[in-house]
Structure formats: structure tokens, C-alpha cells
Amino acid sequence: MNVAAVESWIEAPLRRYVDDARARLAVLLHPSGQVMAQAGFTRDVDVMAACALAAAAHATSGELGRQLDGRAFRGLHYAGATQQLFLSALETRRGIYVCLTVFDETSSLGLVRLYFEELRRELNAAAPSTIAARPTPTLAADFETELNRNLAALFSGPKAAAVIT
Amino acid sequence: MMSGLRGIIDRLSRQRGVRASLIVSEHDGLVVDSSLRFGEGENGERVAALAASIYRKARLSADAAHLGAVSFLQLDSDRGRLCAVGRDDLVLVVVAEPSANVGLIRVELFKALETLA
Numbered sequence: 001m002n003v004a005a006v007e008s009w010i011e012a013p014l015r016r017y018v019d020d021a022r023a024r025l026a027v028l029l030h031p032s033g034q035v036m037a038q039a040g041f042t043r044d045v046d047v048m049a050a051c052a053l054a055a056a057a058h059a060t061s062g063e064l065g066r067q068l069d070g071r072a073f074r075g076l077h078y079a080g081a082t083q084q085l086f087l088s089a090l091e092t093r094r095g096i097y098v099c100l101t102v103f104d105e106t107s108s109l110g111l112v113r114l115y116f117e118e119l120r121r122e123l124n125a126a127a128p129s130t131i132a133a134r135p136t137p138t139l140a141a142d143f144e145t146e147l148n149r150n151l152a153a154l155f156s157g158p159k160a161a162a163v164i165t
Numbered sequence: 166m167m168s169g170l171r172g173i174i175d176r177l178s179r180q181r182g183v184r185a186s187l188i189v190s191e192h193d194g195l196v197v198d199s200s201l202r203f204g205e206g207e208n209g210e211r212v213a214a215l216a217a218s219i220y221r222k223a224r225l226s227a228d229a230a231h232l233g234a235v236s237f238l239q240l241d242s243d244r245g246r247l248c249a250v251g252r253d254d255l256v257l258v259v260v261a262e263p264s265a266n267v268g269l270i271r272v273e274l275f276k277a278l279e280t281l282a
Contacts, residue, residue: 108221
């Protein structure tokens with residue numbers, strides 16, 4: 001499966017995760033919707049859509065959790081006829097990220113949750129700890145530029161930027 | 166139904182050498198009910214996810230090889246044994262010491278399976 005990451009420390013843990021959990025697709029994103037890494041996607045437009053929808057679903061479920069339970073829900077699981085998705089946030093030294101995982105009948109929610117905990121630990125261990133490496137928050141004015149840059153990094157070419165503009 | 170499941174778990178856990186007994190959803194790999202006597206560093210969710218995955222693979226493999234349904238699954242390893250039987254979407258899983266009497270565990274698992282029917 002093709003795995004690509006904007007920052008190199010993400011790639012190995014994500015690759016292990018999708019292999020172990022037998023996920024079909026996975027995308028790691030900033031809660032703002034900015035893509036950080038992807039596995040299994042072949043088109044940048046699909047990653048864009050997945051990130052936007054995952055960020056929205058994460059924000060919605062987080063707020064529902066805060067309203068109902070006083071804090072954000074830890075994970076979200078949708079089961080379709082043949083495909084399922086698991087959406088959950090993970091905290092690293094670089095900040096909070098959201099991971100969207102799509103899997104089918106070759107895996108299970110239990111396996112995905114099991115290996116997601118390992119992904120959480122591995123990313124936390126692999127994240128650069130220097131304060132200088134901490135990313136600056138993405139401003140609305142810069143969002144599209146950042147998104148284009150990340151998509152270009154993931155799909156290695158200028159076509160990502162061309163699709164969006 | 167939940168008290169019935171609890172009774173199954175209790176009966177399985179009473180067998181000598183049994184360290185954990187679980188009822189797991191085969192499809193999701195999630196724990197339905199369990200009794201665990203593990204040490205630190207092990208948890209039921211991990212056992213449930215992996216046992217359900219192994220059981221499902223065995224079932225699909227037996228089916229693909231035209232061997233019929235899987236009746237009993239046993240995994241022997243250095244530090245323990247895993248035994249599983251299944252019906253519909255539920256898998257009964259027992260994790261036992263290497264010295265445990267697998268014959269007795271097997272009988273109890275099949276009795277439990279009848280209770281589930």
C-alpha cells in the first residue's frame with residue numbers, strides 16, 4: 001500500500017498501523033483539516049474530501065461529547081454494508097491529530113482499535129520533541145496554501161495545486 | 166440474556182488453569198462479556214480482537230478448503246493455550262495455563278455453546 005507523509009516521522013508508524021490493522025485507507029490530519037499523511041489513496045481530491053469530512057465529523061462528535069458527557073468523545077465508528085470507518089484523535093508532542101481509518105471485512109473494529117493504540121504510542125514516541133519543531137497554527141488565510149503544499153508533498157507533483165486552484 | 170452470558174463466563178472461569186474466558190463478537194472483535202485473571206500488561210480487548218480474528222480466519226479457511234464448519238480451535242504456545250468455539254456471530258474464548266486440561270475445557274466450551282443456541 002502506498003503511504004506518504006508530509007513529515008517523515010509519521011510514515012513508519014502509519015505504515016505499520018495500516019499493515020497490522022489491515023486497513024484499506026487511512027489519513028492523518030490536523031483537526032483543521034490539513035492533511036499530514038495518507039495511506040491507500042490514489043487521488044489527491046479524495047484525500048482533500050476525506051480530510052474535510054473527517055475534520056467536520058471530528059468537530060461535530062467532539063462537541064456532542066462535550067454537550068452530553070462534558071468532554072469530547074474518544075472515537076467514532078460507522079459501519080456500512082461492506083466498509084467501516086473509525087475516526088479518532090490522538091495526542092502527540094507535536095499536538096493533536098485526527099486519524100480516519102477505513103476498513104472492510106478483512107479486519108474488525110476490535111483490531112483497528114487495538115492497533116490504533118499502538119499507533120498512538122508510536123507516533124508519540126517518534127514525534128520530534130523540540131519546541132522549535134512545533135508547527136505554527138494554520139491561519140485561515142494560509143490554509144489553502146498549506147493544504148496545496150501538503151497535497152503536493154503527498155502526491156509528489158504540482159498537480160495537487162492545479163486541482164485546487 | 167446478559168445473565169445467561171454471565172453464567173457461561175462463570176462456568177468457564179471455574180475450570181482449573183483458566184486465566185480468562187470471554188464472549189466475543191466475531192464480526193467486530195469486541196468483548197461482549199469476560200472474566201479476566203491476567204497479569205499487568207495484558208487486557209481483554211487485545212485478546213478479544215486477536216482471538217476473533219484468528220477464529221474468523223480459521224472458519225473462512227476451513228470453508229475455502231471445503232472442510233466444513235470449524236468446531237473447535239486450539240492454539241498452543243509457550244505460556245498458554247487459547248481455545249475457541251463459535252456460533253452465529255459469537256465466539257467463546259478461553260485462555261488457559263499450558264498445564265490446563267484441554268479436554269475438560271473443550272467439554273465446557275461445547276456445553277456453553279449449547280446454552281447459547
